[in-house]
Structure formats: structure tokens, C-alpha cells
Amino acid sequence: MSKNVLRPLMGLVAILALVGIVGVAVVLFQGGLTDSVEVRVLSPRAGLVMNPDAKVKMNGVTVGKVGSIEELPEGQAELHLAMNPEDMQRIPSDVTVDIAASTVFGAKYVELIPPATPSAERMYAGQVFDAQQVTVEVNTVFEQLTSVLGSIEPEKLNETLGAIAVATRGRGDQFGQMLVDLDALLVKLDPSLPALRSDLAMAPVVVDSYAQAAPDLVTTVGNASPLSQTVVEEQQNLDAVLVSVIGLSDVGTPILNENHAPLANALDLLVPTLALTNEYAPALTCGVQTLAKLNSGATVGTGGVGLAASFLLGEDPYRYPENLPKVAASGGPHCMGAPDLPFGTRPKFLVTDIGTNPWVDDGTTVQVNAGNLTQLLFGGVPRTPVPAGAEGPR
Numbered sequence: 001m002s003k004n005v006l007r008p009l010m011g012l013v014a015i016l017a018l019v020g021i022v023g024v025a026v027v028l029f030q031g032g033l034t035d036s037v038e039v040r041v042l043s044p045r046a047g048l049v050m051n052p053d054a055k056v057k058m059n060g061v062t063v064g065k066v067g068s069i070e071e072l073p074e075g076q077a078e079l080h081l082a083m084n085p086e087d088m089q090r091i092p093s094d095v096t097v098d099i100a101a102s103t104v105f106g107a108k109y110v111e112l113i114p115p116a117t118p119s120a121e122r123m124y125a126g127q128v129f130d131a132q133q134v135t136v137e138v139n140t141v142f143e144q145l146t147s148v149l150g151s152i153e154p155e156k157l158n159e160t161l162g163a164i165a166v167a168t169r170g171r172g173d174q175f176g177q178m179l180v181d182l183d184a185l186l187v188k189l190d191p192s193l194p195a196l197r198s199d200l201a202m203a204p205v206v207v208d209s210y211a212q213a214a215p216d217l218v219t220t221v222g223n224a225s226p227l228s229q230t231v232v233e234e235q236q237n238l239d240a241v242l243v244s245v246i247g248l249s250d251v252g253t254p255i256l257n258e259n260h261a262p263l264a265n266a267l268d269l270l271v272p273t274l275a276l277t278n279e280y281a282p283a284l285t286c287g288v289q290t291l292a293k294l295n296s297g298a299t300v301g302t303g304g305v306g307l308a309a310s311f312l313l314g315e316d317p318y319r320y321p322e323n324l325p326k327v328a329a330s331g332g333p334h335c336m337g338a339p340d341l342p343f344g345t346r347p348k349f350l351v352t353d354i355g356t357n358p359w360v361d362d363g364t365t366v367q368v369n370a371g372n373l374t375q376l377l378f379g380g381v382p383r384t385p386v387p388a389g390a391e392g393p394r
Helices: 003-029 138-150 154-168 172-233 235-279 281-296 370-378
Strands: 037-043 055-058 061-071 077-083 096-101 108-113 128-134
Touching (some): 172 235
Parallel strands (some): 037 128, 055 108
Antiparallel strands (some): 037 077, 055 061
């Protein structure tokens, strides 16, 4: 196949692969490949901001989503929930359902509330729940306010306005001064209106946070009384502690003033050492554990007496320039099986970047070290002392 045909074909394959990846990502994001079990919820209404794909939560954990919303006669709504099969095994069948919102203007979600004593039975496919309540929305408040205003009787409104007129009669100057003072107050508040708008926009989130934290706040206030009582009872000891702290600060301040530069310099010098120690912490840990294991004197679990004897190939302890130490060498922390090494085994030798390798094949030949062999076998040959003035052997 010629290059003129191969390159366009490869480009087409790459485009198709990219489109396939994007398509699979979209399907995964929408949960198209996720198994789900349907559960239905009957509600007086779904709420204005309840949409498909809204979350279903229990104890703050997402256990499913709203698959679809169906309108029923008399203004009711039926929510089809797509529950996660593995989560349904942990949800009791007698949970109550609320349609809630994180904020006053936030999107709605379905909240499953387990009872104090949950049932042993678990939620099953096709189960139908009745929503206990739906969070009140702003439009509902306006609707109720409109109905209230529409139910006001005109004659009673006239009596109310007449009473206000009688109350303000003869007090025009005072009322005018009140309006002037109110105008001056509004002029002072005008520069703060942007900040006030921002505070009002954040108020629902703050109020919701305080509402959620209300039980903890009540508990804290309840604990404050015994705490304050303890402080009152221990006020003498507290005074003594504060006096001691003041004395310590009086003594320590001159010391720190005189030695702050050396202390700072010492801390700066400790940084690289502590960084290196932190890097090799695993190796240091297993080394200390190995020493502790050896110190414990634990038996090897094998009976008998072991005798090890060997002859080692001699090699030069140092060669120049092959064995020159390397500056800033790196090897990294390695435990090589320590501290749990089986009996009769040896750890592997780790060749690191330190400038030398004792296991390299350097062509060492077998040589008898007479002095060391005599010392090993006979403990050394004693020398005959030479008398003073005598001539020793040549």
C-alpha cells in the first residue's frame, strides 16, 4: 500500500478513535453504561427546580439519581428514581422521602431519611414511596401573600387607614422630620448597598449552614455552662498558671532576643539533614526494626548447632581510580527484605551509584594468605625470644 493511501487512512482511523472516545466519555458521564434499579416516589409536587439527573441522597451520600418526572392528575408528580443496585442493599425499606434543596434558590434533590429503628427489610425494585414534604419556594410565598391581600375586606382596610390618619394628625412636623432623618440614613447606607446585596446573596448559604450546625451549637452552649463553672472554681490555679507564663516570657524573651540568629541558622542547617533523613526514613525504620529483632534474641525455629566455615577469595580493598568515592551519589532507601529475612537466607546485594561495586568480576585469583591461615588454624606461631646481646637468625 502506497504512502499516499496509508497516511489518509491512518488519519481517518485516528479521527474515528477520537470520536469513539468522546462518545464513550459522554455516555459514561450520563450514566448510560451504569446499571440501575427503578423506584418510584409520589409527591404533591416536584418543585420548580427539580430536574432529571437530580441526586438522590441518604445521610449526605449519593445513592442514585432522578431518572424522569411524570405529571399526574390533580397536580401531583411521580418521580422515577434510578438507584444504584449495590447501595440498595444498605437502604431500609421504611425510609421516608423528602424533596429538599441545599439553599432557598438551589436545585432540588431527593433526600432519603432512615428511621431511628430501621427495618430489616431492604429497598426493592419497583417500591413506591410517598414524599413527606417539599421545600417551600419563593413563588409559593408570593402566592400565599397574594391570597392574603385578596382576602382583606375593604371596610376593615378603611378603618385601619382611618386609625393611621388619626394617629398622625397634628404630627406633620414630627413625621416630616422623621422622613428627613430617614433620607439622611439612606444616604449614608447607599455606599454600602453593593456589600449589602452580596451579603443577602450569601445569606441563604450561611443560614443553611447555621441550620445544619444548630444541634452542635446547642450542644456547645450546653457545655459552656459547666466549662465556665470549672473556670470559676479553678480561677486561683488559672491565675497561678498565667503568672508563671508571664515569668517564663520575661525570662525567655531576652534569651530569644540574644540567640534568635544562631537558632535560625541552626534550623537552616538542619533542613538538608532532615530532608535526607526523611528521604531515607523507610531504610532507617527497617534497620531499627532489624536491630530490635536481633536484640530480642528470638530463636530461628531450627534445632541443632550450626557451624559455618568458608574460604574467601582475596581482593584488593581499594583500587585507584575505580573505587574513588562519588560525590552526591544516589541509591535511594532500600530494605532488601529486612527485617523479616527467613533463616538460612541472605539479602540481595544492591548495586548503587556510589562509585564502587565489590561484586564486579575483576579477575581475582586464588592465593593462600599464610599469615591469616596460620592464625585461623593455630592461633599464631609463638616467637622464641632472643637473649640480649645475641645475634638473631638471619
